[in-house]
Amino acid sequence: MMRSRFLKSAQEPLRAIIGDRLAMIGLVVLLSIIAMALFAPFLSTHEPLSVNEREEGSLLTRTVEDGQVRWVQEAALGGRTLNAADYRDGIGMAVGRDGAVWRFADGEWQELETPLDATLNDVAISPAGSALAVGQGGAVALLADAAQDSDWQRFEAPETTHLSGVAWRDESTALMVGANETIWRRDVASGSFEALESPLGRGMTLNSVATDVDGSAWIVGERGLTLRLEPEDDSLTLERMPTNRDLNHIHMAENGQGLIVGERGTLLARSAPGEQWQSQDAPDSRAMRAGWVTEEGQAFAVGRSSIIFERDGDTWRLMPSDEERHLRTLMVTEDAFYALGSDRFVNRLAPPSGEHWFGTDHLGRDLYSQNVYGSRIALLVGFIGASLVVLIGANVGLIAGYFRGRTETVLMRTVDVMYGIPFEPFALILVLLFEPSLFIVILAVSLLTWRTVARLIRSQVLSLRERPFVKAARVAGASDLRIMYLHIFPNVMPLVFLELAIIVGVSIIAEATLSFLGLGPPQSISWGGILHNARLSGAWRDAWWWNLPPGLFIMITVLSVFFISRSLELVANPRLRARR
Template sequence: MIGTRVLKSAQEPLRAMIGDRLSLIGVVVLLSIICMALFAPFLSTHEPLAVNEREEGSLLARSVDGERAHWVQRPALGERTLNAADYRDGVGLAVGRDGAAWRYLDGEWTELEAPLAATLIDVAIGPGGAALAVGVGGSVALLEDAAAGGEWQTLEAPVASALTGVAWLDDTTALLVGVDETILRLDTVSGEFEALESPLGRGMTLNSVALDVDGSAWLVGERGLTLRLDPEDDSLSLERMPTNRDLNHIHLADSGHGLIVGERGTLLSRSAVDDGWESQSAPDSRAMRAGWVTDEGHAFAVGRSGIVFEREADEWQLVPSEEERHLRALMVTEEGYFALGSDRFVNRLAPPSGEHWFGTDHLGRDLYSQNVHGSRIALLVGFIGAALVVLIGANVGLIAGYFRGRTETVLMRTVDVMYGIPFEPFALILVLLFEPSLLIVILAVSLLTWRTVARLIRSQVLSLRERPFVKAARVAGASDLRIMYLHIFPNVMPLVFLELAIIVGVSIIAEATLSFLGLGPPQSISWGGILHNARLSGAWRDAWWWNLPPGLFIMITVLSVFFISRSLELVANPRLRARR
């Protein structure tokens, strides 16, 4: 019986919402946001809290501004890490993950067809113009003419272990090194490999090989392992070095200058062929992956996290670079100096793109997915908070307006006291007394905002309780509860619907405010929390794609609720209907 009367009372507000154009737009928008919250896992393109990584072939070029040098970022070479590069006679080659291959000619980079599907670790261009690339799984690929391009020729190496370094001994012979102290000599004419035996024999990794001015070859690897191939008797000897750290790369200039770089900022240098290797102090302790020394002794080294060293007059300095990704190779041309590399890196503060529609935050998390999931907290607090507010406020207003007297005085003075409590300090005290949670946010919203609803319902009930139908029910012997909830409450339903719509918007703004202040539920995603993270990161001034979507979602949601409440106000206030 009561449910039937409530449904009949709800018909008029529903007709009012459908009949008003702006209200109908608000209903459609609000239903769309509700659907977005319900189907958030299906609408999200990424996990909202997952760190998204990205990979590309980073390219930096050295630039000199006045007396200071710095390395500036150039357009990336594809989406795969580049591990090595070499340049000779106007032609450069760079190779990397999954067979990535790029050619540098006349100042332009051109992507070549991948010689192999395997990751390539090193490349070298020979005196005759041929290029040789080596990689994981014993991969070996030969390009007959690096300048002309063409197809790569795949060679069958006698080992299945990774080959990590290659250097040309002459026009047709190359030396290859790798893990397990693999040392191979390749005759590119016949395609035959000759295995050389390491004098150490401990299965250590050789990382790089370089040809010296006197025709000898130097091989360096982990734990300071250094071998020298003598051109006269074709023997390998173990060389003593001033470090036991891993050595990653060696470069020897035609003038006799040499440079070896390695882990923890290891820098080994020599000035002539007959000089011994000396350790030099580095300005940073991070791993260096590649080095280069000119005929005049000007040296460069690059490594992890975009670190770039330069040496002048035997003093190494840290040079600024526009890169935080790992650099793995150096290439020196007539046009300048280039650094290449990159591993998988966090795609942080990326602007909107096809992969991330709303961009990413400072931790590389997808902001579109966060905004989609953020609608859940906003609507949950909005509707549950509004329901509690209306439940408390409507009952307090009914009781105070119907019974009057001392009951009304006590309840209304309580309402006055609640008006004197500010919202944010009250919420802060609740968070301090209890741990932050969604329940605390809902309580902070509902325990204060019911006061307005109670006053409005009370004023309406004061008028209704004197109506003839109420007096007739009282004379007929109806109880107070029956009169309040069966006869009076259906008549205040339009006002209840109006306040419910208004409080939904108020609750959403209140939740966003608390989350923006850091008082929201931890480990939960909300629109206010997204704005809070943007403020804490310090990037909110520049990353407009971080601030704009949650602000627009809050505004659109509250505005749609306002349009709905606008039509309900006509039902609750007959005077407005008369004016229209």
């Protein structure tokens, strides 16, 4: 009989929810959010705390406005890193990862369809207009006419070595350099490869090669290794340089001026043929990847994190740039200057897109996945906290209302004292005494929110304890515990369900508040924690996609719980039920 009374008491709230349209909508929404929390690993598109990187062919153009020089980012050239570029007689060519090839003509960039799939590390355009590209795995490809849409010819290299540099000696002969001191001479007319022996023979990596005005060639590599290929007999000699740092790139102007760049801001310059290479002071110590010098002596160098140097006379200065892309190459035309590159970079503060539905935060983490996982903490605190609140409050209310007297006085004065404790300072004291954790958040919610439940249950019990069925149970010899929990408690269950629904929303808001203030669990993801990170980053004013989703999730969840509690109020309050 008692079991049937419990079931009947539990069925009334369910009937009330089903009979209320708004409550049904709230129930569907709440169940959807619960399903999102349960299946978060399957619904999230990325790891919520993983840094997401992005790759594209970055392009920066040099502009001069009101005497101020700036390098401005242009539309990206595809989604692959560009490693090298060359320009001659109105035609430019840029190559990069996975066979990416772009042609520059008449001020426009055009991506070329190629059968290449290897990463290309360098490209050179011959005086006759042929483009030769080299790359990983001994990849060698020739475009007979760089200005036309002709097919690329692929060549079988003698070895599958890593090729990092190429330069034309004349219209039909090219030099290629790479790992293990690889030096190949390629005769395009005969199609032959000839290996040249390095005088060092230590298996070091050669990074770049350039042709000088007298027909010789300069080759640079790691640890300051510099080789000179003599034009008369193609012999190789070691050249002494004023540095032992890795040299990454060399460029020679047609009048003999030269520039070598390397690690830790290394800059070596030559003003005329036959002169010694001189070290020049760099305004920054980061690695430089490419350099370019014009016949007028104007020089540029680019490197990691969008570092760009320009030389004015003999003084190098660091140019302002708002980007953080890694630049790998330069291309100078008759009237424009371009910097290209971009390794994989952190996709920070990206707006919503097909890849990141809610955008990314300041660390490049996917915000959609964070919001999906954040529902777990919100619902966990909401339901566990509400259950503890109802458990404490219902028992205090039952005991105070049933026994009355001194017991009621002590318990109700305790409730009055609890009303005088503000929530946020109380939670802050708990965090200082212990440490931020999910348990502390639930404890702070449950220890302060039960006071209202206790008062409501007590007032209901004061009325029920004088009912005839309670007096009959007492006359029949039922114990106080039996009367409270088997006779009175089933009659206050509608009120308990109402308070449970209300406290779920209150607990969710309380958790979001604590997490927003930085008092939540540090290693957990919650909606309030997402808003906390947005505020700390300083980007919350501009990155609307960071603030809006967690705020909407909190509002929708609390609103759905409110709709459910609104229908349960009709069950708990007979006057409202009769009026309806």
